[in-house]
Amino acid sequence: MSILDSIELFSSLTSSERETLSLFCQERLLRSGEILFNEWDDALAFYVVKSGYIRVYKDRSDGEKLVGYVDSGGLVGEMALFDPDAPKNRMATAKAAEDTYLLVIMDYAILELSRKHEDIYKKISDIIMVRKNDNKKNNIE
Secondary structure, three states, X not given: OOOOOOOHHHOOOOHHHHHHHHOOEEEEEXXXXXXXXXXXXXXXXXXXXXXXXXXXXEEEOOEXXXXXXXXXXXXXXXXXXXXXXXXXXXXXXXEEOOOEEEEEEEHHHHHHHHHHOHHHHHHHHHHHHHHHXXXXXXXXX
C-alpha cells in the first residue's frame, strides 16, 4: 500500500504510478505553531494535509492578513509551483494551527507528474483559480 492511496488528487494513478511517486515523497509532522514555510521562501515542495490543518496568512505592516485554512486532503504550496502569474516563491506563510501530518512531495516530482497526467494538473489549476478568486474577493494581495 502506498502513502498516496488515500489522497484523492492521485486517485487516477495506477498503483504502480503511486508507488513510483511515493519514492519522491515523505510524511512530516508539523507541531502546532510550527511554520511550514514563510512568504518569499523558495518553493521546493508541494504538500498535502493528511490530518490537522494549516493556517495561511500574509504578514503586512498593519498585522497579519488571514488568507485561509487548509485542512485534511487540502493542498498547500501549489500556487508557487503551478500558478503561471506567480513568482516561484511562497506567496504567504503557512503555519500549523494544530499538530498536522503532511505528505511532502518534491517540486520536480509533482511538476513532472502533472505534465504526464492532465487530470492532476487540472485539479491543481482548479484549486488555484478558486483560491485566487477568494483572494480577490477578500482583497488579499
